[in-house]
Amino acid sequence: MSKKVGKPPPQAAAREEGREELFASCSFADLGLHPTLCTHLQDKMGFQSPTRIQAEAIPVAMSGQHMLVKAATGTGKTLAYLAPIVHLLQMREPRVDRIHGTFALVLVPTRELCLQVYGIAQQLVHRFHWIVPGYVMGGENRAKEKARLRKGISILIATPGRLLDHLQHTASFVYSNLRWIVFDEADSILELGFGKAVEDILEHLGSRNGAPDQSKNKGGHIQRQNLLLSATLNEKVNRLAKISLKNPMMIGLDDQKKPSGKSNMLGNSHTSLLSDDDEDRILESQNDILEHAVDDFKLPAQLVQRYVKVSCGSRLAVLLTILKSLFERQISQKVVIFFSTCDSVDFHHTVLSQLEWSSGPQLDVDKKQKFLSCKVFRLHGNMEQDDRKKSFLGFGSEKSAILVSTDIAARGLDFPKVKYIVQYDSPGEASEYVHRVGRTARIGEKGEALLFLQPIELDYLKDLQSHGVSLTEYPFQKVLDSFPVNGQKPHKRKMISLDMHPWIMSLQRSLEGFVAAEDATKKLARDAFCSWVRAYTAHRGELKKIFMVKKLHLGHVARSFGLKEQPSLVGRSHQVQLKKRKKEQKREGSFAKRRKLPSKK
Numbered sequence: 316m317s318k319k320v321g322k323p324p325p326q327a328a329a330r331e332e333g334r335e336e337l338f339a340s341c342s343f344a345d346l347g348l349h350p351t352l353c354t355h356l357q358d359k360m361g362f363q364s365p366t367r368i369q370a371e372a373i374p375v376a377m378s379g380q381h382m383l384v385k386a387a388t389g390t391g392k393t394l395a396y397l398a399p400i401v402h403l404l405q406m407r408e409p410r411v412d413r414i415h416g417t418f419a420l421v422l423v424p425t426r427e428l429c430l431q432v433y434g435i436a437q438q439l440v441h442r443f444h445w446i447v448p449g450y451v452m453g454g455e456n457r458a459k460e461k462a463r464l465r466k467g468i469s470i471l472i473a474t475p476g477r478l479l480d481h482l483q484h485t486a487s488f489v490y491s492n493l494r495w496i497v498f499d500e501a502d503s504i505l506e507l508g509f510g511k512a513v514e515d516i517l518e519h520l521g522s523r524n525g526a527p528d529q530s531k532n533k534g535g536h537i538q539r540q541n542l543l544l545s546a547t548l549n550e551k552v553n554r555l556a557k558i559s560l561k562n563p564m565m566i567g568l569d570d571q572k573k574p575s576g577k578s579n580m581l582g583n584s585h586t587s588l589l590s591d592d593d594e595d596r597i598l599e600s601q602n603d604i605l606e607h608a609v610d611d612f613k614l615p616a617q618l619v620q621r622y623v624k625v626s627c628g629s630r631l632a633v634l635l636t637i638l639k640s641l642f643e644r645q646i647s648q649k650v651v652i653f654f655s656t657c658d659s660v661d662f663h664h665t666v667l668s669q670l671e672w673s674s675g676p677q678l679d680v681d682k683k684q685k686f687l688s689c690k691v692f693r694l695h696g697n698m699e700q701d702d703r704k705k706s707f708l709g710f711g712s713e714k715s716a717i718l719v720s721t722d723i724a725a726r727g728l729d730f731p732k733v734k735y736i737v738q739y740d741s742p743g744e745a746s747e748y749v750h751r752v753g754r755t756a757r758i759g760e761k762g763e764a765l766l767f768l769q770p771i772e773l774d775y776l777k778d779l780q781s782h783g784v785s786l787t788e789y790p791f792q793k794v795l796d797s798f799p800v801n802g803q804k805p806h807k808r809k810m811i812s813l814d815m816h817p818w819i820m821s822l823q824r825s826l827e828g829f830v831a832a833e834d835a836t837k838k839l840a841r842d843a844f845c846s847w848v849r850a851y852t853a854h855r856g857e858l859k860k861i862f863m864v865k866k867l868h869l870g871h872v873a874r875s876f877g878l879k880e881q882p883s884l885v886g887r888s889h890q891v892q893l894k895k896r897k898k899e900q901k902r903e904g905s906f907a908k909r910r911k912l913p914s915k916k
């Protein structure tokens with residue numbers, strides 16, 4: 316009997332379409348990469364063909380031109396710069412040796428990304444043992460790093476602060492052969508306040524535009540090549556591009572905004588032959604293109620993006636409910652949840668990993684079990700370096716787990732099999748939204764993202780929309796109705812408000828009991844509450860009009876941290892500040908009113 320040949324199901328067809336969009340039709344060999352490297356990419360790393368962005372960027376990187384790349388998260392930007400570097404280093408004559416020092420420098424914004432890029436570099440040089448990758452980053456032992464630098468590191472991955480430290484204080488650090496400087500997540504490096512460090516680094520390396528010897532290194536014969544990459548670009552990248560790139564090739568910019576996927580300002584002109592006027596013109600048009608590049612963001616096509624509208628007091632109960640439903644639906648789940656502060660991560664890590672609960676009709680202590688049974692990891696910048704490493708590696712290797720994190724995990728991290736991103740606290744800038752959700756749906760995989768919003772914050776959707784990001788509403792009521800109340804699943808429920816829903820109310824009671832039971836937990840909750848309110852006030856620019864502290868009911872905020880107390884009992888200094896602000900507002904208000912009064916004259 317012949318098999319029925321039909322159309323593939325729509326989801327599979329969409330995925331296939333997504334793959335076609337993601338991958339180029341050529342091979343790695345077609346791009347000119349060394350056969351040994353191509354075989355390694357295919358056989359050992361499982362990369363059958365290059366992604367489109369790799370197919371565009373690799374030949375440019377090999378040509379020696381400066382390059383600025385903007386491409387969606389999870390499209391393989393790391394390989395787009397590391398593969399050509401390894402290719403060119405392995406064919407260098409005389410052969411690369413440790414005594415030659417550093418040839419390529421990769422700057423990254425976070426320690427975790429530093430470790431990740433180092434791991435990929437290690438894999439890529441597997442067949443070229445004479446090329447040595449290494450890293451230096453904050454939190455590591457300086458003396459050990461000095462010793463490694465003295466021995467020689469061919470491809471050095473670094474966070475900016477620590478690199479500058481070594482440039483200033485490690486005399487044995489040889490970089491006279493430096494050929495490449497890569498800024499991975501360029502905008503984030505600047506956003507995190509490393510701008511001055513980066514300028515000092517470029518100054519040290521003689522790689523700053525306008526520096527007398529900027530195109531050559533101290534040895535006087537090596538052509539420098541700088542590469543900037545990110546899924547999002549911002550105004551600050553303009554300045555970095557201006558001071559570090561000469562007539563760069565622009566890759567991945569919106570096709571409608573320029574003649575082709577690739578462009579440079581004046582074709583392949585050799586910058587050394589340009590007059591000052593030409594250079595000014597180049598910089599101007601470079602700035603124009605960058606300004607367009609800032610406008611909107613590309614997200615993976617297969618990513619499902621939703622928001623859930625939740626009143627403030629029930630936020631934590633709703634988060635727990637959604638997580639429970641996710642893990643019940645599929646035992647093997649990997650979820651990343653973003654919070655606004657380190658204290659908030661610590662508190663929620665405790666709740667998610669320790670909250671116990673009895674699902675029976677009465678609170679039966681003997682029948683209590685963990686509310687969520689999966690492993691929960693945490694990651695933030697105030698953790699000890701060893702704990703940070705353990706979390707990063709631990710979550711990466713788990714099949715089923717939750718990671719609670721600040722934005723430290725938002726950039727570049729490539730945790731395998733993450734299917735779900737929850738933004739419990741709003742990211743603020745739309746670019747941060749893009750990077751957070753980019754931890755899923757990588758390299759054509761499926762992925763979902765959920766953004767928590769309070770009813771008063773819904774205008775944030777418009778802000779995202781203005782950057783080309785649109786979300787649909789998550790059907791939370793349906794999820795809620797699937798949970799039993801008092802041990803039973805009622806047939807039909809009346810429409811009641813979320814806060815009054817028996818499941819939410821009972822979960823809230825458990826939470827408040829859990830927080831109140833231990834002083835340490837209570838303190839975690841209070842600290843988290845205070846830091847959360849502070850972070851809420853720190854939204855910038857237009858977002859200040861959406862995330863307004865004065866619209867918040869602080870009692871409800873406290874509830875969302877499992878606190879029964881009113882905020883007046885939480886954090887005295889914070890309370891004093893609030894009172895002061897209220898007074899000021901009152902004064903300002905009466906002044907404004909007074910000004911509105913018609914003059915008696």
Ligand SMILES: Nc1ncnc2c1ncn2[C@@H]1O[C@H](COP(=O)(O)OP(=O)(O)OP(=O)(O)O)[C@@H](O)[C@H]1O
Pocket residue numbers: 361362363364365366369386387388389390391392393394545546726727728729753754757758
């Ligand atoms: N040609 C390829 N074929 C298959 N998988 C690939 C290929 N290139 C890279 N990958 C894989 O794709 C994933 C994403 O790559 P990478 O982390 O470099 O993306 P990215 O574009 O830098 O993302 P982000 O913007 O989030 O930093 C990694 O797991 C990587 O191993």
